[in-house]
Amino acid sequence: MRVTEGGVELEVPGEQTEGIEESVFYNPRQELNRDLTIATLRAFRKREGRAGSYLDAMAASGIRGVRAAADDWRVTCCDVNEEAVDLARRNLERNGIENASVEHRNVNALMHENMFDVIDLDPYGTPMPFADAAFSRCRDLVCVTATDTAPLCGAHFNSGVRSYGAHPQNTEYHTEMGVRILLSALARSAARFDVGIEPILTHATSHYVRTYLELDRKATAADASLEQLGHLSHCEDCLHRETEFGLVADPLDVCPNCGSERLLVAGPVWLGPYRDREFVTAVREEIPYTFGTAPKARALLETIAAELDEPMYYDQHKLCKNWGLPANAMDEFLADLRAAGYDASESHYGGTTFKSDASVGEIRAATEDNLV
Ligand SMILES: [Zn+2]
Numbered sequence: 001m002r003v004t005e006g007g008v009e010l011e012v013p014g015e016q017t018e019g020i021e022e023s024v025f026y027n028p029r030q031e032l033n034r035d036l037t038i039a040t041l042r043a044f045r046k047r048e049g050r051a052g053s054y055l056d057a058m059a060a061s062g063i064r065g066v067r068a069a070a071d072d073w074r075v076t077c078c079d080v081n082e083e084a085v086d087l088a089r090r091n092l093e094r095n096g097i098e099n100a101s102v103e104h105r106n107v108n109a110l111m112h113e114n115m116f117d118v119i120d121l122d123p124y125g126t127p128m129p130f131a132d133a134a135f136s137r138c139r140d141l142v143c144v145t146a147t148d149t150a151p152l153c154g155a156h157f158n159s160g161v162r163s164y165g166a167h168p169q170n171t172e173y174h175t176e177m178g179v180r181i182l183l184s185a186l187a188r189s190a191a192r193f194d195v196g197i198e199p200i201l202t203h204a205t206s207h208y209v210r211t212y213l214e215l216d217r218k219a220t221a222a223d224a225s226l227e228q229l230g231h232l233s234h235c236e237d238c239l240h241r242e243t244e245f246g247l248v249a250d251p252l253d254v255c256p257n258c259g260s261e262r263l264l265v266a267g268p269v270w271l272g273p274y275r276d277r278e279f280v281t282a283v284r285e286e287i288p289y290t291f292g293t294a295p296k297a298r299a300l301l302e303t304i305a306a307e308l309d310e311p312m313y314y315d316q317h318k319l320c321k322n323w324g325l326p327a328n329a330m331d332e333f334l335a336d337l338r339a340a341g342y343d344a345s346e347s348h349y350g351g352t353t354f355k356s357d358a359s360v361g362e363i364r365a366a367t368e369d370n371l372v
Contacts, residue, residue, distance in 0.1 A: 062088030196221025231267030
């Protein structure tokens with residue numbers, strides 16, 4: 001089957017599944033992720049002028065590599081699967097691309113032997129088996145996709161503990177839990193090599209987390225990254241949550257809002273910002289209307305740019321249900337919070353989620369008069 005995406009054309013072996021043609025080497029649902037990757041690479045090149053080489057560490061059809069090479073990155077595509085390697089070679093040729101090579105190798109070995117300015121990890125499942133090699137040898141930017149959202153958010157608890165060396169909790173903000181568990185594990189991986197990370201763009205759905213980490217290769221930067229880690233206490237009864245920085249946990253014993261002792265503790269989680277507002281705005285400028293997901297990608301970036309940094313998002317319907325009150329329109333709800341002097345924003349996690357610096361008790365006091 002033939003696929004056109006972002007101005008390049010690819011041939012991928014197709015299979016008929018329930019009348020729809022699909023390919024294990026090309027996932028059309030990831031087009032948004034790839035459009036954002038290309039726009040991020042464009043914005044990053046303006047931020048860090050020396051960046052020129054790009055490793056597509058799990059090439060599959062080579063689509064990301066082909067698109068990056070068409071943007072003048074010096075691309076290396078790598079895959080352990082021989083069929084994928086042949087396919088990536090053919091797709092580079094088909095597009096007349098000369099500034100790219102294809103490696104049939106274990107990518108951890110390749111990364112240990114070569115430096116790259118940008119490394120893109122897009123594995124099926126957890127990226128952690130590749131993180132150490134990436135941080136040890138990457139100069140500027142590590143891009144990471146994690147598709148194992150059930151382990152990340154605590155739904156598959158033991159698997160999450162094994163992969164990420166952290167204690168997740170499956171709460172109503174499970175998607176953001178996954179983001180902050182992943183960033184915590186990546187920060188600790190980078191720190192082993194005296195590398196600090198700054199997440200300049202992160203977005204997540206219930207199917208995957210994607211983050212772009214700008215690196216600062218010095219020990220003090222690694223220390224600063226680790227200082228962004230901490231723990232979160234969550235009350236199962238009133239949904240109050242509190243965070244505290246530090247690798248040593250000192251969780252709450254009693255909920256300060258309702259007195260309950262039914263508290264969940266998660267950590268270490270990343271408590272710092274997971275996007276650079278100016279950079280996100282710059283990425284948005286790099287999305288041309290010709291990209292297949294342009295309207296969706298731009299809207300997503302606009303929401304992320306405006307989203308508050310506070311961990312974790314609230315779910316308005318879940319709060320209202322807990323209070324036994326009907327939910328009202330989100331814009332009215334947020335307006336009530338702002339009128340009471342709190343910061344409030346929509347969140348890119350969708351549905352009825354929002355962010356605020358107000359606590360559960362403060363949110364109720366600010367909004368309940370209009371929940372009728
Ligand atoms: Zn409580």
